[in-house]
Structure formats: C-alpha cells, structure tokens
Amino acid sequence: MKIEVNENLIKHLENLSLIQLSQNEEKMLENNIANIIKFFEKINELDLSNVEPLFHPLPQGRLRKDTPRDPLDRENALKNVKRKENGYIVGPRTYGE
Amino acid sequence: MIVELVNDLKNKNLEAEEYVERTYEKIGKYDKYTNAFITIRSKEEVLREVKENINKGGKLAGILIAIKDNISTKGIRTTCASKMLEDYIPPYDATVIEKLKKEGAVIVGKTNMDEFAMGSTTETSYFGPTRNPWNLERTPGGSSGGSGAALAAGYVELALGSDTGGSIRAPAAYNATFGLKPSYGTVSRFGLVAYANSLEQIGPMARNAEDLGLLFSIIAGPDDKDATTIDLSLNFEFKEQNVKNVRIGVLSDILEMSEKPVSGVIKDVIDKLSSEGALIEDTKLGNAEYALPAYYIIAMSEASSNLARYDGVRYGYSKYMEGNWREVYAKNRGEAFGIEVKRRILLGSFILSAGYYEEFYLKALKVRNLLKKSLDELFKKYDILVSPTMPILPPKIGEVINDPVRMYAMDLNTVIANLAAIPALSLPAGFYNDLPIGLQLMGKYLSDIYLINISSYIERNVTKLYNLTAPIKI
Numbered sequence: 001m002k003i004e005v006n007e008n009l010i011k012h013l014e015n016l017s018l019i020q021l022s023q024n025e026e027k028m029l030e031n032n033i034a035n036i037i038k039f040f041e042k043i044n045e046l047d048l049s050n051v052e053p054l055f056h057p058l059p060q061g062r063l064r065k066d067t068p069r070d071p072l073d074r075e076n077a078l079k080n081v082k083r084k085e086n087g088y089i090v091g092p093r094t095y096g097e
Numbered sequence: 098m099i100v101e102l103v104n105d106l107k108n109k110n111l112e113a114e115e116y117v118e119r120t121y122e123k124i125g126k127y128d129k130y131t132n133a134f135i136t137i138r139s140k141e142e143v144l145r146e147v148k149e150n151i152n153k154g155g156k157l158a159g160i161l162i163a164i165k166d167n168i169s170t171k172g173i174r175t176t177c178a179s180k181m182l183e184d185y186i187p188p189y190d191a192t193v194i195e196k197l198k199k200e201g202a203v204i205v206g207k208t209n210m211d212e213f214a215m216g217s218t219t220e221t222s223y224f225g226p227t228r229n230p231w232n233l234e235r236t237p238g239g240s241s242g243g244s245g246a247a248l249a250a251g252y253v254e255l256a257l258g259s260d261t262g263g264s265i266r267a268p269a270a271y272n273a274t275f276g277l278k279p280s281y282g283t284v285s286r287f288g289l290v291a292y293a294n295s296l297e298q299i300g301p302m303a304r305n306a307e308d309l310g311l312l313f314s315i316i317a318g319p320d321d322k323d324a325t326t327i328d329l330s331l332n333f334e335f336k337e338q339n340v341k342n343v344r345i346g347v348l349s350d351i352l353e354m355s356e357k358p359v360s361g362v363i364k365d366v367i368d369k370l371s372s373e374g375a376l377i378e379d380t381k382l383g384n385a386e387y388a389l390p391a392y393y394i395i396a397m398s399e400a401s402s403n404l405a406r407y408d409g410v411r412y413g414y415s416k417y418m419e420g421n422w423r424e425v426y427a428k429n430r431g432e433a434f435g436i437e438v439k440r441r442i443l444l445g446s447f448i449l450s451a452g453y454y455e456e457f458y459l460k461a462l463k464v465r466n467l468l469k470k471s472l473d474e475l476f477k478k479y480d481i482l483v484s485p486t487m488p489i490l491p492p493k494i495g496e497v498i499n500d501p502v503r504m505y506a507m508d509l510n511t512v513i514a515n516l517a518a519i520p521a522l523s524l525p526a527g528f529y530n531d532l533p534i535g536l537q538l539m540g541k542y543l544s545d546i547y548l549i550n551i552s553s554y555i556e557r558n559v560t561k562l563y564n565l566t567a568p569i570k571i
Contacts, residue, residue, distance in 0.1 A: 080188075
C-alpha cells in the first residue's frame with residue numbers, strides 16, 4: 001500500500017489527534033512522518049499470515065471484588081482543575097460553531 | 098551500600114544533618130550543570146522527614162531517593178517534563194511511593210526525563226536536557242536520564258525510573274550505574290503516568306547490584322489498584338550467583354549491529370565470563386531488525402490513546418477556553434505538547450485509523466508474538482542472554498534529537514524485553530574514551546532475582562565496576 005504523506009494527511013491527523021500545529025511544525029512533521037512510515041514498512045518483509053497477534057504480554061488480569069471503596073474527596077479530586085464552579089468542572093462549549 | 102547507610106544513620110555514626118547537608122551541597126554545586134532534577138524539595142522539610150523516619154525504622158529508614166517525574170507523588174509536583182503538566186500536583190501517591198514511604202525512604206526530588214518518557218536521550222524535556230555527569234557534552238540516555246545522572250553524580254544512592262523500551266537501561270548504561278526493567282506485572286503501575294501500558298514498568302536504579310535488589314524487593318508485589326500485577330512467587334534471596342556453568346547465549350546479531358567500541362568492550366567482558374567458567378555460545382535472536390518498527394508502532398498506538406486525556410479541562414495546560422470543545426482542546430494541546438510527543442500522537446492516530454490498523458498495528462503485534470516465541474526457545478538452551486545495552490556510545494547533546502529514526506534506532510537492543518515482558522538488567526561493562534558502556538542481561542520471565550544475583554557476581558569478580566561516581570568536569 002503506497003501511503004502519500006502530504007499536507008492533507010497532516011491536516012487529517014491534526015484533526016484526529018486534536019492537536020493544532022504551527023505551519024513550521026506541519027512542514028517538519030510531514031517530512032518526519034514520511035520517513036518514520038518508511039521505517040515501519042520494514043515489517044512488511046515478513047510473512048505473518050500464520051502468526052497470531054500478541055496484544056498484551058499477560059494472558060489475564062487480576063480481578064478484585066466489586067466492592068465500593070472510599071474515593072478521593074471532591075476538593076482533592078478537583079484540586080488541579082483550572083476552572084470550576086460550585087464543585088463542578090467548567091468545560092468548553094460542546095455545540096455550535 | 099544502603100544496608101550500611103541505614104545502620105550508620107540509626108547508630109548515629111552518620112548524623113541526619115550531615116547526610117542531608119552533604120546531599121544538598123552536591124546538588125547545589127553540580128545540578129546547575131547536570132540538570133538531573135526538575136523539582137528539588139526544601140532541605141528543611143527533607144531533614145525533618147529523615148529524622149522522623151530514622152526513628153520509625155524500616156529497610157530504607159531515612160534514605161534519600163530520587164523519583165522520575167512521571168511517578169505520582171502526593172503534594173510534590175509531577176510534570177512528566179511537559180509544559181502540559183508544569184503545575185500539576187498529584188493528590189495521591191503511586192503504589193511504589195506508598196511502599197517506599199512505608200520502609201522509611203524520603204523523596205529528595207523529582208528527576209528530569211524525556212517529555213512523557215518519549216525519547217532516548219532526556220533532551221525532549223520541557224525543562225531542558227539533562228547532561229551526562231561523565232561528560233557534560235553528552236546525553237545521559239533516556240528517558241530516565243535524570244535518575245541515571247543523579248546516581249552517577251552521587252547525589253543519591255537510589256532512584257526510580259520507568260522503562261517502556263529501554264528507558265531505565267539506557268541511562269544505567271550511559272551513566273555506569275545499575276538498572277532493572279522488571280518482568281511485566283511484578284511492579285504496580287498505579288500512579289505511573291501512562292504512556293504505553295502493555296510495555297512499561299517502573300523499576301529500580303542504583304549504584305550497585307545489592308542496592309538494586311533491595312529496592313526491587315520493596316517496590317515489587319501485587320496491587321489491587323493495578324489489574325496487570327501478578328501474584329508473585331519470587332524468592333527475594335540476594336546472594337552472589339557464581340557464573341560457573343551458567344549457560345550464556347551471546348546475541349551475535351545484536352552485537353554485530355552495535356558500534357565497534359561498544360562491541361569491543363562487551364566482547365572483553367564475555368571473554369572474562371568464559372574464563373570464570375561460564376558456558377558461552379554465540380546465538381541469534383532472529384528477526385531482530387523487525388523488533389524496532391514493531392515496538393514503535395505499538396508504543397505510538399498506545400500513546401495516542403493514553404494522551405487523549407490531556408484536554409486542559411480536568412487538569413493540564415488550560416490557556417484557551419474560547420470556541421467549541423474541538424478548538425479548545427486542539428489549541429491547548431498544540432501549545433503544551435513538545436514536538437516528539439506530537440509526532441508520536443499523530444503517528445499513533447494514523448496507525449490506528451481506518452485502513453491502516455491491519456497494515457501496521459496488527460502486524461506489529463504479530464512480530465511481537467514471533468519475538469516472544471524465539472525468546473522462549475532460546476531460554477530452553479540458555480540461562481541468560483547477553484548483549485550491549487546500547488548499540489552506540491552516549492551521543493552528544495543535539496546529535497540525534499533532530500533525526501527521529503536515528504534516535505529510535507538507539508533502542509534496538511532494549512525494546513525486545515519490553516515486547517516480550519521479560520526482565521532485563523543493565524550493569525557497567527567498561528569504558529571507551531572515558532564514556533561508560535553497559536552490559537545487558539536478559540532472563541526468562543520472573544528471573545529478575547537471578548539476574549540481580551548474577552550481576553552481583555560480575556560487579557565483584559569480573560568487571561569490578563560498582564559504586565562509581567563521575568568526576569564532573571565543569
């Protein structure tokens with residue numbers, strides 16, 4: 001699969017990642033990303049058709065009883081929040097232009 | 098040795114004041130050059146805690162420790178070396194920190210690192226690069242470079258790092274110190290700021306094998322707060338493990354891909370191991386050249402997902418609020434992340450996007466399986482596998498940072514252990530032109546203690562390199 005790394009792809013990735021880049025960064029990353037993808041494509045040399053993917057090195061996790069525990073109190077939990085009102089976090093608009 | 102230091106403090110052969118003063122004097126004199134710390138705690142507060150803890154007792158009663166700045170410390174800012182978390186103060190301790198405090202350790206400061214642990218030289222830090230105490234023009238390796246430098250400079254005897262693809266072992270090698278990437282699941286990751294969950298582990302760093310073992314025994318163990326920890330069946334018995342008749346496989350494919358000065362020093366150590374009675378055989382990992390791309394594909398995919406939480410709303414950099422949520426997030430994230438972090442998030446988003454998931458991500462996971470299977474086979478024949486920790490000498494500041502593919506290539510030898518979940522330890526092997534070179538030992542899953550015991554024998558009888566302090570030349 002030929003992947004063309006151009007301005008459009010970078011814009012698309014900015015959008016997916018929710019990261020606004022400066023023009024300089026866009027240019028630099030266009031170049032870097034093309035090189036890194038070339039480096040990734042090395043794995044295509046291998047025939048992997050009969051190999052299972054290994055998602056996680058441990059087959060299963062430890063589970064504990066689903067019993068409630070004391071969480072952080074509200075004041076501590078919200079300590080690092082920049083904008084808050086009456087114990088709630090103030091977020092950005094989620095609708096409109 | 099920590100055991101002696103604890104006793105000296107307890108018996109007042111060493112006064113708490115003198116111990117703390119000595120440490121702060123060194124840091125005050127040299128850290129403006131090494132930049133090993135992002136945050137240093139107030140001397141008065143630390144002295145008070147040291148005195149209290151000496152009285153309370155514990156395996157580390159009153160011992161000062163440096164903590165990598167991606168491990169949550171209650172009340173002490175934890176920045177991940179990023180503008181994004183520049184003023185973030187965790188309201189809780191990581192499990193490893195709780196365990197250290199229980200044994201009487203006192204945190205002296207938080208160490209510099211690559212931003213969000215993404216890098217191999219500690220140059221991507223928002224707080225400026227750390228410099229290698231052995232040669233201030235060179236990098237200390239990364240991403241736990243601050244912890245490595247703090248040990249080499251003799252600021253502290255113990256430090257914690259985290260290792261996603263070699264981030265403990267690279268600085269151990271480049272600073273002539275000891276570092277262990279533990280078997281996956283042996284140390285809780287609760288409170289470690291997540292980068293790539295399926296690969297990373299918190300691990301001990303120290304100036305000799307005995308202290309490395311002691312620190313590991315304290316931080317290891319199952320944790321209800323981390324479902325990926327395992328119920329340990331490790332026997333924490335530390336004693337020198339003679340190398341006589343130990344079956345050592347030398348990874349010749351990895352050795353051949355390393356720089357001459359590095360492979361030269363490693364071959365010398367291997368010859369000495371052979372004359373000590375170890376059974377040495379050249380072997381190959383096979384498919385070694387595919388480990389790096391597979392590792393970076395997996396790491397970046399996990400990173401793009403983990404770093405989605407930094408939106409500047411619940412915490413983190415939060416300058417912009419005008420516009421809709423997409424614009425607000427994108428502006429804050431665009432301004433607060435450094436270029437390497439952006440590169441990895443963008444690439445991770447690309448790899449996981451429709452059409453490329455099978456092409457890259459799934460294939461990388463298949464390579465991971467292939468590598469794990471080759472290692473399983475090798476560990477039927479060998480007790481340990483050895484190779485250089487890093488394929489090149491410590492690079493000069495600025496030498497690799499602008500060429501990502503070159504920087505990623507530095508992790509060639511180390512990523513294998515993270516992909517396969519096995520333990521790997523780096524210890525000093527020797528020097529070339531006064532630059533440290535590290536030897537890496539890999540063992541089968543849960544052979545962590547065995548590796549520590551072997552390295553204890555090597556430091557005492559083969560290399561005689563331990564408790565080294567860099568002669569910082571300003």
